[in-house]
Amino acid sequence: MEVTTLLYRLLLFECILMGTEVQNTCTQKSDAVFLRIHPNRQQHFEYDPVSFHCEGGDGSAQLRGVRSSEEINPECQRKRTSTGFVCTISNIYAADSGEYWCETKGGQRSNSVNITVTAGSVILESPALPGIEGDTVSLNCRSKAIIPDLQAYFYKDDLLMENSSAGKMAIISVSKLDVGLYKCSIPGVGESPGNWFAVRALQTETCPFFYLLLVLRTVFTIVLVTLLLLLVGLLHCGKLRVTHK
Structure with missing residues (x-):
């Protein structure tokens, strides 16, 4: 009876521990800082407005950037939102081309x-x-x-991919094979800058380490139960021997 009670308590403790670790993992992910921009595109005309949306984090995030190999704090109109803040550059210039991200005081960095x-x-x-x-x-x-x-020509790595009378092209079922440098041109008007298109794998889990933790905890629990059952069996055999003496 005492061994059974001990087994129950150990299993209960194991379940609580697994749930706590999974919850901590999910919380860490939900606290991550994320950057998106509006309009949602890589290329912009000069004098267009562009908004940088920093979401998540501990509320201390700032917009950071690198322009011409120099790291800067971009000047923009900052506005608080329910999920973070928005920094809007009303008139963007060619000199504003570069890489941008959000960063907290603790060093947590977004995409x-x-x-x-x-x-x-x-x-x-x-x-x-x-x-x-x-x-x-x-x-x-x-x-x-x-x-x-509008008649447009689309290129990938300087090779013509499509001639569109609607000025649009669709990449269906994106894969790693679609990674490359894209551009387009409009006869009599001009050509766009090159645009690097990257592809990332689909992530289906809300918490990326959930299943790993689940498997590890399940294996550990099975091993623990097996050892305890073995212990119970040995104790039972010992009692039988004592009874027959």
């Missing part, structure tokens, strides 16, 4: 977003963040001036 600001007449609109494997990503060749019946 990075690279943007290109051009004084040219054409940009390639593609998502600012890497494409996710299996998704469909739309590319749009955009002219600064309104052009009816």
Whole structure:
């Protein structure tokens, strides 16, 4: 009876411990800092407004950036939101091209977003963040001036991929094979800057270490139960021997 009670308490303790570790893992993920931008694209025309949304963290995050190999604190109009803050640059310039991220006072850093600001007449609109494997990503060749019946040519690594009369191209079921340098051109108008398109793997778990912790805890619990059952068996055999003497 005492051994059974001990077994029950150990199993209960194990379940509580596993739940605590999984909860801590999920909490750490939910506290992560994340950066997204609006409009959601890598390339922008000069004098366009661009907003940087820093979400999550401990509330101390600041927008950071690297322009021309120099790390800076970008000047922008900062506004608090329910999930973090927004920094808006009302008129962005070619000199603002670079890498941006959010960073807390404790050194916690978000994902990075690279943007290109051009004084040219054409940009390639593609998502600012890497494409996710299996998704469909739309590319749009955009002219600064309104052009009816826009004809656009799309290139990957300087090789012609598609000629579109609608100025749009779709990458269906994105994979690692789609990684590369993209650009587009509009006859008689101009060519966009090159745009590096990256792809990341699909992550289905809300908490990335949940299943790993679950497997490890399950194995540990099985081993623990096996040892305790073995102990119970040995004790029972010992009692039988004592009884038969």
